[in-house]
Amino acid sequence: MTGSDPLLMIPGPTNLPPAVREALGGASFYHRGEHMADLLERCTDGLRRLMGASGDVLILTSSGTGAVEASITSFLCPGDRVLSVEGGKFGERMGEIARTFGAEVTTLPVEPGRAVDPEDLASVLAPANFQAVLCVHNETSTGVTQPIAEVAAAAHDGGALLITDCVSCLGGVPVRADEWELDVIAAGSQKCLMLPPGLAFVGVREEVWGLAETATMPCYYLDLRRAREPLHKGQTPWTPATTLIAALAASLDLIEAEGIDAVIARHRAMAEATRAAMLAAGLRLFAREGCRSDTVTAVHVPEGVDSVELVRLVRERHNVLISGGQGDLKGHIFRIGHMGMVDMAQIERTLQGVADGLANLGHGCDANAMIDAARDAARRVGADGS
């Protein structure tokens, strides 16, 4: 970032590290040449490590929604019975996509701010014959992380495939696809992977490819079978966003250099710091204890404060971007993204901005106390993030 760039503390797109910017500015290259094949191999290996996956990882040129759509249409048929776990905007979107392509979608509503109870899920799945469960691992609109390992166990006990949206958490929280048997995982470039928008990733467990052979939902550009086919030649079926893939390699190198566990621990520390600061300011966190996201924190605004105004003030007075609420939560909550290349200096600058914005809106709070609480919390979490 240069001194005048806004600091992006929104839940994506995130700030670009210098190595990523440099890679983005490199020479254009042939997408069917050796350089591309090398990059694809490096990137799929790196993404596999990040996903804890031994199966195929497909790199698509699209935003995260493309990966979610591909994950649904490449494995399901029109008329399939699908259970959509919905506790926020992105959960709703998964259900909408499946419905658009002809699935018979049943919603399992989850109170926004809470995690799904895997027993509820199991009890809905048991008597019915669902082909798939759709679940967002990290619901960006509410700052909730779902207990995805338990969700996977319940889905499989109920005989269903699990399709998981990891768009706003891959690279920020543990994702252990093999261990937790996450069948299909969708992710995107502009969140914890510190890239501009434009690439999406789908991890597929080897065991579930059989379903793709009989899937009949219409798809072409985002057909994962077509994406898988030329992988052995180190190619993608269509012309991919080559420079973004070069930048992805740089981003994955940064993650490897820091260490995946250390990156996850840093996200945990930044999240704990943010949460502690909000509580020190007398604010209420939107997500319940036990399911709070380590990549985005959602916070209720104090009585009488409009979060749209708060977001505007923080941007105009501090050049820091935070987000408001979406849908029904507009005006009522604000969200701080702490994903990707995030450190304590950025968190503290954000806290200064929020404290000043709130003070301007009539809710005085002590920025120093917030920062002290943040530092204590980050220190308590320690380097291992435990």
Ligand code: PLP
């Ligand atoms: N899923 C989640 C959890 C998200 O946070 C987002 C974007 O914020 C998306 C899906 C959609 O991704 P995109 O806007 O890249 O299509």
